[in-house]
Structure formats: structure tokens, C-alpha cells
Amino acid sequence: xxxxxxxxxxxxxxxxxxxxxxxxxxxxxxxxxxxxxxxxxxxxxxxxxxxxxxxxxxxxxxxxxxxxxxxxxxxxxxxxxxxxxxxxxxxxxxxxxxxxxxxxxxxxxxxxxxxxxxxxxxxxxxxxxxxxxxxxxxxxxxxxxxxxxxxxxxxxxxxxxxxxxxxxxxxxxxxxxxxxxxxxxxxxxxxxxxxxxxxxxxxxxxxxxxxxxxxxxxxxxxxxxxxxxxxxxxxxxxxxxxxxxxxxxxxxxxxxxxxxxxxxxxxxxxxxxxxxxxxxxxxxxxxxxxxxxxx
Amino acid sequence: xxxxxxxxxxxxxxxxxxxxxxxxxxxxxxxxxxxxxxxxxxxxxxxxxxxxxxxxxxxxxxxxxxxxxxxxxxxxxxxxxxxxxxxxxxxxxxxxxxxxxxxxxxxxxxxxxxxxxxxxxxxxxxxxxxxxxxxxxxxxxxxxxxxxxxxxxxxxxxxxxxxxxxxxxxxxxxxxxxxxxxxxxxxxxxxxxxxxxxxxxxxxxxxxxxxxxxxxxxxxxxxxxxxxxxxxxxxxxxxxxxxxxxxxxxxxxxxxxxxxxxxxxxxxxxxxxxxxxxxxxxxxxxxxxxxxxxxxxxxxxxxx
Numbered sequence: 001x002x003x004x005x006x007x008x009x010x011x012x013x014x015x016x017x018x019x020x021x022x023x024x025x026x027x028x029x030x031x032x033x034x035x036x037x038x039x040x041x042x043x044x045x046x047x048x049x050x051x052x053x054x055x056x057x058x059x060x061x062x063x064x065x066x067x068x069x070x071x072x073x074x075x076x077x078x079x080x081x082x083x084x085x086x087x088x089x090x091x092x093x094x095x096x097x098x099x100x101x102x103x104x105x106x107x108x109x110x111x112x113x114x115x116x117x118x119x120x121x122x123x124x125x126x127x128x129x130x131x132x133x134x135x136x137x138x139x140x141x142x143x144x145x146x147x148x149x150x151x152x153x154x155x156x157x158x159x160x161x162x163x164x165x166x167x168x169x170x171x172x173x174x175x176x177x178x179x180x181x182x183x184x185x186x187x188x189x190x191x192x193x194x195x196x197x198x199x200x201x202x203x204x205x206x207x208x209x210x211x212x213x214x215x216x217x218x219x220x221x222x223x224x225x226x227x228x229x230x231x232x233x234x235x236x237x238x239x240x241x242x243x244x245x246x247x248x249x250x251x252x253x254x255x256x257x258x259x260x261x262x263x264x265x266x267x268x269x270x271x272x273x274x275x276x277x278x279x280x281x282x283x284x285x286x287x288x289x290x291x292x293x294x295x
Numbered sequence: 296x297x298x299x300x301x302x303x304x305x306x307x308x309x310x311x312x313x314x315x316x317x318x319x320x321x322x323x324x325x326x327x328x329x330x331x332x333x334x335x336x337x338x339x340x341x342x343x344x345x346x347x348x349x350x351x352x353x354x355x356x357x358x359x360x361x362x363x364x365x366x367x368x369x370x371x372x373x374x375x376x377x378x379x380x381x382x383x384x385x386x387x388x389x390x391x392x393x394x395x396x397x398x399x400x401x402x403x404x405x406x407x408x409x410x411x412x413x414x415x416x417x418x419x420x421x422x423x424x425x426x427x428x429x430x431x432x433x434x435x436x437x438x439x440x441x442x443x444x445x446x447x448x449x450x451x452x453x454x455x456x457x458x459x460x461x462x463x464x465x466x467x468x469x470x471x472x473x474x475x476x477x478x479x480x481x482x483x484x485x486x487x488x489x490x491x492x493x494x495x496x497x498x499x500x501x502x503x504x505x506x507x508x509x510x511x512x513x514x515x516x517x518x519x520x521x522x523x524x525x526x527x528x529x530x531x532x533x534x535x536x537x538x539x540x541x542x543x544x545x546x547x548x549x550x551x552x553x554x555x556x557x558x559x560x561x562x563x564x565x566x567x568x569x570x571x572x573x574x575x576x577x578x579x580x581x582x583x584x585x586x587x588x589x590x591x592x593x594x595x596x597x598x599x
Contacts, residue, residue: 036407039400043411049429049472050417052440056432111322118315126323128589133330135585137533139557140574143340143567144333167329170322199314228422230536235562245424249540252431259438266428270421277420281413 056263077264086265089247093269096158096233096243097226100165101219107166108173109215113203115174116181117189127175134171138231141167146235156238164232169222176221180214181207220276227273244269334578341571346564362572371548372556372573379552382467383531387524389471394478395520399508401479402486412483419476427540430469434541459546466550469537474530478523485519486512521591529584532577553577 058073081087115127145164146155154160184207192202208215233243242250248265251258342359366372397415401408418426434456436442445452455465493511502510532554538544544551544559551559553573561570 035400035403036405036411039408039411042397042400043414046472047414047417049433050421053425053429053432056438107321107325110318114315114318118312118319120312120315126319130322130326132582132585133326135529135581136330136334137554137574137577137581138535139554139561139570140337140578141330141333143561143571143574144336146562147340147567148333148336163329166325170326170329174322199311200318224420228420228424230422230424230539231533234539245422245536248424248428252428252540257437259432262428263432266425270425273420273422274417277416278413281416 053263054267056259057267059260059263061258061260074260077258077260078268080258080261081264081268086244086247086268089242089244090268092158092237092241093227093244096161096165096241097223099158100162100169100226101222103162104166104169104173104222105215105219108170109177109208110200110203112174112177113181113207116178117186127178130171130174134168134175136167142232142235145232149236155236156240158241161233161236161241161243162226164236165226165229168225172222172225173218176218177211177214180211180218183214184210217280220280224273224276227269337571337574337578340568341575343568345568345571346566362569365569366572366576371551372553374548375551375553375556378463378548378550379532379554382463382470382534382550382552383528385464386467386470386474387527387531389467390475390478390527391520391524393471393475394523395482395516397475398479398482398486402483412479415479416476418473421473423473423536424540426469426473427536430465430472430537431540434465456541457546459549462542462546462550466534466537466541469541470531470534473537474527477527478520481519481523482516485516489515518591522588525584525588525591529581529588532581 057077058075059071060074060076063071115123141164149155149160152160154163188206188210189202192206193199197205228245229243230245230249233246234249237243237246244265248262248269251262251265341362342356344358344361401412401415421429433439433441434454436446436451436454442452442454455461489512494507497507497511532552534552535554535558538550538552538555542550544555554577557570557573557577560566560573
């Protein structure tokens with residue numbers, strides 16, 4: 001509650017100006033523009049560190065310690081990445097994220113459907129258990145996985161890492177797809193049953209196609225979460241299955257301070273994520289806030 | 296559903312149940328193997344002095360509580376909890392304040408505001424390691440535009456992450472930057488459900504804007520703020536990349552949070568048994584907070 005109270009100390013002018021009041025609506029154009037301008041000014045301030053990283057990636061090495069934004073952009077940083085091992089770690093990231101996303105959809109989507117349509121005793125407990133696995137701190141999983149993988153020979157392999165990512169991806173798929181399946185009316189499935197479809201035929205032909213935008217969004221989210229992971233990859237990979245985030249840290253630690261190259265690697269790694277975000281914004285928002293708000 | 300059951304009889308219903316069971320079983324089996332089994336292994340390991348240096352002690356249970364007893368006397372561990380609380384509470388409070396403020400500002404129908412909302416999402420979806428990199432640049436005097444600007448006006452400042460007094464707050468700021476969009480999103484979603492009528496009625500009655508916010512809008516968004524706070528609190532225990540890249544737990548141990556201390560015990564010193572006990576303590580904390588989230592009605596899917 002203390003944190004909620006802290007929000008009250010916001011300047012009254014800021015909060016009040018933002019209320020969707022009838023009066024504000026009538027006041028119209030000028031007022032809205034003023035708000036837009038404030039929003040854009042804040043946007044520039046907040047996104048400044050992010051933009052600084054991106055411009056650093058294109059800055060010639062000789063000018064890295066100068067402030068001027070007037071430089072001839074260079075692809076030097078990106079080129080030196082292509083020559084090194086970075087590309088391999090990028091492919092590893094791609095492979096691990098794709099594999100883990102595919103696996104979690106394959107296993108998780110039928111489970112989500114069953115949980116939505118089948119009201120059995122203990123259903124609430126099963127759903128809660130699945131949710132809690134997402135909450136658990138990764139270190140609790142890493143210690144047993146690290147020891148087990150050494151024994152199983154899964155250490156430093158793409159398959160091993162993809163399996164670990166199921167610990168959070170499966171929970172996301174099951175939890176999120178439930179909300180999308182709930183939105184599909186059961187009447188359609190019942191009609192299919194009467195036509196002689198069995199449960200999974202009706203699911204495959206009717207429910208899944210109707211929930212396909214949700215499915216796509218879920219896949220994107222799983223991909224992003226796997227792509228973004230650093231902790232598991234740091235501990236469970238060494239050289240062979242190293243992912244891009246770990247490669248960035250290696251640059252920081254072992255290759256001195258080649259800022260252009262480091263910034264270029266950061267820019268490359270975040271690029272897919274930012275593109276995805278802009279493309280599937282609406283569903284992403286739903287996924288990121290899943291369950292937090294009744295919709 | 297009832298009409299269908301009546302038509303098709305019990306055999307059909309049983310077949311349907313079996314079909315659902317087959318859909319659910321693979322997930323439950325996989326989750327059992329990758330979450331419950333490791334959790335049990337962790338619990339067992341936390342009762343042993345398992346470590347790389349003393350392989351013979353691996354399965355000794357003659358003093359099962361030795362690790363937990365040691366935890367209570369380990370000042371570095373106790374300090375890590377205090378650090379964790381400072382970091383979590385400060386960054387979550389900041390996130391809630393910034394997120395709420397921005398949500399109120401951006402709650403509108405214009406296209407411009409919509410586009411702004413999308414761009415504000417970016418910090419949250421960035422790979423945490425890139426966020427850490429961004430702030431490493433901001434806090435490194437050589438390449439940081441902020442440091443150079445301060446130097447230009449004659450106020451050179453020591454790097455915030457190298458100074459023991461400010462290092463934790465520097466991380467808190469970076470963490471806030473990454474996660475304020477979460478609160479912003481949740482509050483924006485809730486604001487759309489605030490009805491217009493009471494607002495109109497109150498403003499006809501002469502309420503000013505602050506009163507409208509305080510007495511009509513705020514009660515609507517308070518529950519979501521509490522849930523956001525708890526959610527972020529749980530997630531803040533996992534903060535790792537920021538600390539790993541920015542300070543490595545230093546200077547000294549001032550930014551060493553519990554998660555990081557566990558990581559060091561396990562993967563730098565190979566004290567697996569002791570690290571498992573630390574992880575168990577964290578798990579217990581997370582479960583308690585999750586339970587609180589459940590109690591506060593976050594879990595609405597099941598009640599419907």
C-alpha cells in the first residue's frame with residue numbers, strides 16, 4: 001500500500017489534465033495538442049538512453065568519445081560482428097527460441113483448451129500451480145538443472161536450453177491461450193459435435209482457427225521471452241550453444257571497450273524484439289497484462 | 296451444455312472427458328519433470344553440504360538444517376536481503392508513480408497518443424541485457440552524454456555505479472526505466488473501464504479535477520496498482536542482468552541482492568547445498584507473495 005500511496009504525490013496538474021472529462025473533450029483541439037506535445041517531449045526524454053545506444057552503433061570508432069551527432073554513419077561495428085563469432089550466437093538464439101516456442105505451443109495449447117472447456121475438480125489448483133512456475137526465481141531451477149545437465153550431457157546444447165525455457169514458456173502458453181479460448185463461443189463447437197466431430201476435431205477445425213490471432217501473439221511472446229533470456233543461457237552454455245545476450249556480455253568483459261561493436265551487437269539483438277512489438281502491439285499488450293485486468 | 300448431455304448420453308460425456316485428459320496430460324507430465332522434480336531436488340540439496348570441493352559429502356543428511364542455521368548467522372546473506380528490499384521497494388514505488396502518471400497523460404483517443412503509447416512499451420520488451428548495456432553506457436563517464444554534459448557545465452560527477460553511496464539507486468533507476476511500461480499498460484487498460492457518468496455527475500456538482508481523480512478515478516485503479524506492485528515485487532527478486540553488467544554486486548557488496556548472492560555461492564564458489572538453501576528461502580518469499588496476489592483477486596479466470 002505504501003507504494004500505491006506514493007503515486008498520490010504526483011503533481012495535481014499532471015493528473016488532472018489527463019482525466020477524460022467531458023469538459024476536456026469539449027475544449028477540443030488546442031488542449032489535445034498540448035497534451036500530445038507534452039507526451040512527445042516526455043517520450044524523447046525517456047527514450048533518450050535507448051536512442052543513444054542506437055546512434056553509438058553507427059558511430060565511427062575514432063569519434064566515439066565526441067558528443068557531436070554530426071558524423072558519417074558507418075557500418076564498421078556491424079561488419080566486425082560478422083567477422084567474429086557473434087553470428088553463430090545469433091543463430092543459436094534463433095534456434096533455441098524457435099525450438100522452445102514450437103515445443104511449448106505443441107504441448108501447451110491442447111492443455112489450455114482442456115483447462116478452458118473441462119470443469120473438473122482441482123482445476124483451480126492445476127491452473128495456479130502452472131502460474132506459480134512462472135513466478136519462481138530462475139535460480140531455484142538453475143541449480144538442479146545445472147547439476148542434472150552435467151550428468152545427462154545436455155550442458156551447452158541447444159536442446160537443453162530449449163527445455164529449460166519450457167519452465168516459463170509453457171506457463172505463458174497455457175495461461176494466455178485460456179483467455180483466447182474463452183472468447184470462442186462454445187455453441188460453435190457444440191454444433192460440430194452434433195455433426196459428428198470428436199473433441200479434438202472440433203478444436204482443430206473450429207476453435208483453433210478462430211483463436212489464431214491469439215495463437216500468433218502467444219507465439220511471439222514465447223519467442224521474445226526465450227530470446228531475451230540471459231540468466232539460464234549464462235549458466236547452462238559455455239561455447240557451443242552460447243546465445244546472443246551472453247555473447248554481448250563476453251564483448252563487455254573480454255574485448256575491452258570497443259563501444260561501436262558492443263552497441264552494434266546490442267542493436268542487432270533488440271531489433272527483432274522491437275519489430276515484433278510494433279507489429280503485434282494490441283495482442284502483445286493483452287499478453288503482457290494477461291489476467292491483470294478483467295477484459 | 297446440459298441439452299447436449301441429455302442428447303448424447305453418458306458415454307459421450309466420458310469420451311469427452313478422456314479427450315480433455317489426453318490434452319492436459321502431456322503438459323502436466325512435462326511440468327512435473329521440469330518444475331516439481333527440480334524443486335524437490337533443490338529442497339533435498341538444501342539439506343546437504345553438497346559442494347564441488349567435498350564430493351563425498353554429497354548425500355550426507357546427518358545435519359539437515361546446517362545450511363539454514365548458517366544462513367541466520369551469515370551477515371552477507373542478511374545484508375543481501377536488506378539490499379534486495381531497498382532495491383525492490385524503491386524501484387517498484389518509482390515504477391508505480393511513473394507508470395500511473397504516464398497512463399493518465401496518455402489516456403486519450405488521438406492517434407498521436409496511441410503511437411506514443413506503443414513507443415513507451417519498448418523498454419519493457421527489450422532484452423534485459425540490452426537494457427543493462429544502455430545504462431552501462433549512461434553510467435560510464437567516457438561515453439555517457441550525461442557525464443559529458445555535466446562536465447561541460449563544470450560539474451563533473453563520479454560514475455554513479457562506481458560510488459558505493461549511489462550504486463544501488465543507479466540500478467533502481469535503470470530497473471524503473473525498464474519496467475514502468477508494465478504499470479502504464481495495466482492502468483491504461485483500467486482507465487478505459489472507468490464509467491463517464493459519475494465523473495459527469497460530480498463535475499456538475501462542482502468537484503474540481505483533483506477531487507474527481509481522488510474520489511472517482513483513483514478508487515477504480517487502486518486495485519490494479521496493488522496487483523501491479525505485487526507482481527513487480529515478485530519479479531524484482533529475479534533482477535540479475537542489470538546487476539551482473541552494471542556493478543557485479545559491487546562496489547564491495549552494496550548491490551549484492553539475495554538472488555545475486557545465491558548465484559555467487561552456487562556458480563562462483565560451487566557451494567550447491569548452501570546456494571540451494573538460499574534459493575529455497577527465495578522460493579518461500581515468492582510463494583507468499585503469489586498467495587497474496589491470489590487472495591487479492593488477481594486470479595479472475597477461475598472465478599468466472
